[in-house]
Amino acid sequence: MSRPELRISAPLLRRNLAAVRERIAPSTLMLVVKDDAYGHGLPWVVETADAAGVEWFGSYDVRSALDVRRVAGGVARVFAWATSTDAEIDDALVQSIDLGVGTAEYLRRIIARAAALGVVARVHLKIDTGLHRNGVLREDWDGVVADARAAERAGLLELVGVWSHIAEASDAEDDEAQAAFLDAVRVVGESGPIPAVQHLTASAASWWRPELRGTLSRIGAFCYGVRSADGPELDGIRPIAALVASVSAVSEGDAVIGIGSFDGLPSTIAGAPVGTPEGARELRRIDHTTSVVQGWPGMAIGDEVHLFGAGDHGEVSATTLAERIDTVGEEILTRLSVRVRRVVVD
Template sequence: MTDALLRIDVSRIRTNLMTLRAHIAPARVMFVVKDDAYGHGVDAVAAAGVQAGISWFGSFDVPTGLRVRAVAPTARVFTWDVATDEQITAALAADLDVGVGDRHVLERVAAVARGRGIRIHLKIDTGLHRNGVRAEEWPDFVARAKTLQDAGDVTVVGIWSHIAEASENDDEEARTVYERAVDIARAAGLSPDVLHLAASAAGYDRSTFRHDLVRFGAFGYGVRSTDGPDIPGIAPAATLFTRVSAVRGDEVTIAYGSLDGLPTTLGGHITVGTPGGPQPLVRVDPATSVVAQWPDAAVGDTVAIFGPGILGESSATTLAEAIGTVGEEILVRVSPLVPREYIDPEARGARR
């Protein structure tokens, strides 16, 4: 593991976020930092978000939300997984916003927060079936939420959902379901002031999906959509480096393998960046991988497995496309045992 390093350029994250903010204005960016900020490290990434003027973060779970709160004391932090009463209590104490997409969760959150008006965002299922209240159950759900709000247990500040981003027609149908749900909630006496439906791709490309907030995850880290175009002003913030551990014949062994998080199926399908330019990745073994040799290859040479192209390496999304997945998966598979190094060229400093 000492030969591998994930180097994260926090100035690149700031630039990505400022680019996104400008592009979707007047809607705001909710910067999603789930899965330890897609493997980048939530503490440093959240701090970069604050520096970029981000006022909303999406944390998925409460423990991550508490880490964000520590570095972003005045930001709104939205978490949509409250697994236990203890986590609801912690969310309330840390002034987190909580996503609620189930009648039973609504009752439990209200019971724990009794009389303290915890801020909640109600989720309608628009067809993705990733949590959320079905349309036929929505009127009763929002009526119950209004009753609990009148009792002082919850404050409904938002309505949200996910969309499949499967096709324009499917997404338009989902938007229709969503906006009808907002109308029903308002007719029930609720006054949500934060509406958020879209994530990175739909929010970036389609203004009608932006509403008040767009939940940007992948794009904030410079990860483009699978089979999607590069985005002006957006570039990868993370580069995964390792070193050459052996040179034998026409093969070079590098100190990074499947146990470190590199999918074995990438062997024979991608190139990596080397001092000799892009070279084919021949295979992935448990502790090491094999790369085609380049002139003057030597033990100790640096190899970039993915990143913005410093040594001719491909992006995480390009790797993902080779095996039918998404760039985020390539990032989150990097072992937490791999050291993270944070650089900030604008501040001319680095730290681990």
């Protein structure tokens, strides 16, 4: 192995998806695939999940949504919630991408582009429930809903969903967010049919707060086996990816491995345990292109070291590494460079 590898298990992804879907039922899973499926590779993740029966994908931006559409085909529902340019709106409308809308201005632009193209836009209106992450304020909600309904009557728009983000800061604050969300749904219901799609929760709240779930739950990290920072382990969920590098030299009783900070390995995680053929050893130092690992009996060039993974060789998870430097497991995965080869194991 001349280059470090991120080894990704398709069977583990399938098992995680099944476990998540069972946990959140009857809410439907929206698998979030932003940031190249959290560094795991969007095309194979979408292909695997689509074959496993996942019907909804959350892409964040339109560009990624189009990638999902190319892989999954026309039946899958794809949701993009980043405010987009007019050209991106056009692409999304032509490819039947559902759009998350958090401002009156963005809604107006979508309606205008739908009229110009002669298509119907599928829209999910977002209410600000207190996180203040791109959502319509309560005092503006009635007017935005009225505009959406007018466009619906004109045949330019289908109001298919109501959604929001919550802070997941405390149970009390999340309860307040749910109350604001349900009030927004009530207002929509007074103007016409209540949309069948309602989604408020992401990974953590979907997992632990069933009473907050809507008909749809947006879950990304947990499906890949990445638990929340400072959060408990997840029953039935395992990390699907392991970062592996081989020993390139033996120096003063320690092993030199072929991965370093230039590959996206944070130098500040030095001191963490990693997995070797003889179990856990200390990651002593991280240099630009190599790292030094505490040696073990019988070590040899070509031996494999697991920097993070499911723990089968004494290594810890990406989230456990992230907690050492006060960040989240997703960052450890998404910062890996293209020199780290992605290898899918089935």
